[in-house]
Amino acid sequence: MILPIVSAHGAELVDIELKTEQQGWVLRVYVEKLGSAEKRATTRDAAVNLELCAQIARDLSPALDVADPIPHHYHLEVSSPGVERPLRNERDFVRFAGEKARLKLKTATPEGQKVITGTLGEPKEGVVSVVDGPRTYDVSLDNVAAARLVFEFGPAPKPGKHSR
Structure with a gap:
């Protein structure tokens, strides 16, 4: 309806x-x-x-x-779902590959992480890679309890500079 x-x-x-x-x-x-x-x-x-x-x-x-x-x-x-929109399905992960996201996992990674924030890779066969600095996590989409994009503000203005 x-x-x-x-x-x-x-x-x-x-x-x-x-x-x-x-x-x-x-x-x-x-x-x-x-x-x-x-x-x-x-x-x-x-x-x-x-x-x-x-x-x-x-x-x-x-x-x-x-x-x-x-x-x-x-x-x-x-x-509108907004700039920190939820990612609900594989189609959303494909669409926003290359963007920063926060994933809450059902089961922790081998390193003990239950929350991962990083740049999304393109999902392949139900698995998405998440790059967090030097680490890359391969996460099964079935293990994602919740996910959403992360909005980042641009760099702070340099001291003494004023935007007009």
């Missing part, structure tokens, strides 16, 4: 999340520009604006009210 509404607005569905938070249940629908996954677009190029998110939410809310798939009260949020 969500997919056709998102597509009708020229966007593609990235993820859906239903979770309880301090203010109650929240249904989050993450979207990006149509074709972003296929084009392997950067998070910047795939980002959608607030107006598009609002339009999708306006159409999606009454459709969800009619279908009533969630038996309790919740808040609907539609947004």
Whole structure:
């Protein structure tokens, strides 16, 4: 039900999340520009604006009210997955190869690491390499509990230099 509404607005569905938070249940629908996954677009190029998110939410809310798939009260949020977007499947790892990511593992590496942060390699046969400085970890995608991109700020300005 969500997919056709998102597509009708020229966007593609990235993820859906239903979770309880301090203010109650929240249904989050993450979207990006149509074709972003296929084009392997950067998070910047795939980002959608607030107006598009609002339009999708306006159409999606009454459709969800009619279908009533969630038996309790919740808040609907539609947004871009952001620069620290989650990586959910092998397709995401392929798309963001060369980017910095943080992986939480189900089982520790032989060195005892349960969290690895480094540059992603291209996945091959269900295994992704993660380069962390001098170390390279080969991680089975089945062993990844959670993963997301890591945003890094550019270098700090040199002392005495001011950007205008």
